Amino acid sequence: MDTLRSHVSLVFDKGLYTKDPMSSAIGQEIIRQSVEMIADKGLDQFTFKKLAQQLPSTESTIYRYFQNKHQLATYLASYHWSQMEWRLAFATANIDQDILRFEKALRELCRWVEDDIESSHINEAKLQRMVITSGFTTFLPLELNKSEKMAYTSSYMHLLKRMSLILQKSHRYCKHPEALATAIIESVHHQMYLQLHTPHLTDVTSKEQQLYSFIHQIFTPQSHKK
Amino acid sequence: MDTLRSHVSLVFDKGLYTKDPMSSAIGQEIIRQSVEMIADKGLDQFTFKKLAQQLPSTESTIYRYFQNKHQLATYLASYHWSQMEWRLAFATANIDQDILRFEKALRELCRWVEDDIESSHINEAKLQRMVITSGFTTFLPLELNKSEKMAYTSSYMHLLKRMSLILQKSHRYCKHPEALATAIIESVHHQMYLQLHTPHLTDVTSKEQQLYSFIHQIFTPQSHKK
DNA sequence: TCAAATTTGATAGTATTACTATCGAATTTA
């Protein structure tokens, strides 16, 4: 990908915040710092109090933006999912061949995002780490009602839809392209998780190329397997 | 599977408890009731205080068995993984044909465990629900050191090893049978999670047969795809 | 079967977490 940093402004579901954190400087700082803290220490160790001290600001200010840390975490995850969708779109734009497009998409999913070395903006490498380390279930608290669930998963859903469009072309026989899309995405995440935290549970090493090869071999369409 | 309920006594890594809960009546009750509570309300809502009131017993007694609720949760997950390994072994015993054995294993993984209607023992249907609802990352707190991680994943590892042995025969070309084993197991869990909590994110419905077909289609070895 | 050891229950207490409420100061907007 080239270095077009056109700052795609992402649009989030209103249900993901109380007050839009992008609408103020302190809101953006909340986002920036919380990514760092959650990526490093995990969501369990992360509290609004610690975040407020770090900023510095106060708990009450943070509560004006997010109802609780779970909502904040899901906001961050949504940010990641939206970015991933955008990267997917970019990587597959103008590729006419179905299989090639699928492979470009896979390549993108298997990529470790690189550290943007303090663009004063959100650190996307740490954001990816956070999402992978937390796991999908973290971003969907059990007590949500149906419309809250929709809000919490809206970005993920968009990512799924885009991926499944690609899959509908490359895997024509597949009756469940959406399920396949999640399966691929979550398989990649799971492998990345194991590499980060329990390498003894997998025989795929941390090299990006090996991850891609593995995922490609599993998920490549039938007619194109060697 | 027939109704042989031979009460396979499972052996757990010592790192998974302070005092073996199977060694006393109250320990077994702790296990039994915590499965119910966590499956119903989630690990976030679950506290030792509530469990103690339910039993009834006291917090101090529970702390004598487990250091904290995360350790207890992982103990329960390990129980599930061990049971799953046992089921896998049973379902594939004496099957000589590699592909058939693989398919029997898949069938077993895709099965919703049935409620044992109060065998006064642990409710395995709820246990499965708990494991699926929590997600893999829940059972591996970030702050663990290496040997604790080994203890926390020992049962899962055994399950992986058994599955990967089957895969080494059915998927001879696959260079990473362990990674494939986790990918299959976690894909099944992820689909089950979506069916339970966010059916709008998948196009595989809750019918067991459809889940099996989907998983089978994705993961069946190359040479045998239709 | 009785003494010793172990296990449990009951109570108390602490530090932290996850909030909610209030109010004045600073800043923005109109």
Added chain:
DNA sequence: TAAATTCGATAGTAATACTATCAAATTTGA
């Protein structure tokens, strides 16, 4: 420049995640 909004500071509450102590009950084993 008045009005509205936002933020910081402080206070407070209920719940959580523990730890400690000690007596009662139970188990063990000589």
